[in-house]
Amino acid sequence: MENKNTRSVSSFNNELKLKGFNVFQIESDGNATKVYSRKDFYKICLTTGKSKIHYADKSFEQEGTVLFFGNPHIPYSWETISTTYRGFTCLFSEEFLKISDRSESILQSPLFKIDGTPVLKINQQQKENLEAIFEKMLQEQASDYTFKDDLIRNYIHLIIHEALKIEPVKDELLQMNASARLTAVFLELLERQFPIETADNPLKLRSAKDYAEVLSVHVNHLNRSVKEITGKSTSTHIQERIVHEAKALLQHTNWNVNEIAYALGFEYSTYFNNFIKRHTNTTPKAFRS
Structure with a gap:
């Protein structure tokens, strides 16, 4: 550990x-x-x-x-x-x-x-x-x-x-249908953004639109494909992965909350606090303690 x-x-x-x-x-x-x-x-x-x-x-x-x-x-x-x-x-x-x-x-x-x-x-x-x-x-x-x-x-x-x-x-x-191929690429690309190693190298892809641009597809097409294959929206997958990384950073680093918020692409720590509270029913500081 x-x-x-x-x-x-x-x-x-x-x-x-x-x-x-x-x-x-x-x-x-x-x-x-x-x-x-x-x-x-x-x-x-x-x-x-x-x-x-x-x-x-x-x-x-x-x-x-x-x-x-x-x-x-x-x-x-x-x-x-x-x-x-x-x-x-x-x-x-x-x-x-x-x-x-x-x-x-x-x-x-x-x-x-x-x-x-x-x-x-x-x-x-x-x-x-x-x-x-x-x-x-x-x-x-x-x-x-x-x-x-x-x-x-x-x-x-x-x-x-x-x-x-x-x-x-x-x-x-690969022998998959178009939606399955696109979903597999999206999920692997999402996972490649993590773990966050330094607080001064913030997460660059944070929205469905960001991923769609990198994958050269329309965001609506990406959303439809991901929803069809996984039952979850593109944004849900992204948010869940950011929450998972936030928990890891709070538990296993000595970075302060502002540093973690910045590393995960939040412009202000208050946005990060609200995001974590909405997804975990607790604040970052409370989760860390």
């Missing part, structure tokens, strides 16, 4: 937060997954092996070398099937990359959009070229060069541009 202190964050997460990026090599010795809980980072993976990738409402089963692009706002999961697996992963924040209009347009490319295709099949020549770029990123990350961040940004841009020239793989839709 967590002690009554600020939630612990791994050294890897701290390094990510400080630098805004991290690149590492994936090996098949059980270290194929780097555990990190930061949810505001884009991800590029170059991997060789057999795997199944679930991205939003799509599923890709691939063998060989693939290049994958992950958007922090779009739910995805990765199943490693083969016993041997290797490659590279680069994580970076939007703030790290977005220093120009050019960067903003790249993040809006089909590689990162929910209706795009984030998985690319890579041939041997492309693999060698991309591996060389990742190797250079690793070298720069470990160097003391003053402008290494600029170099790493350029390498990320280079990978993205190389990917835009490659034809995407065909996707195989």
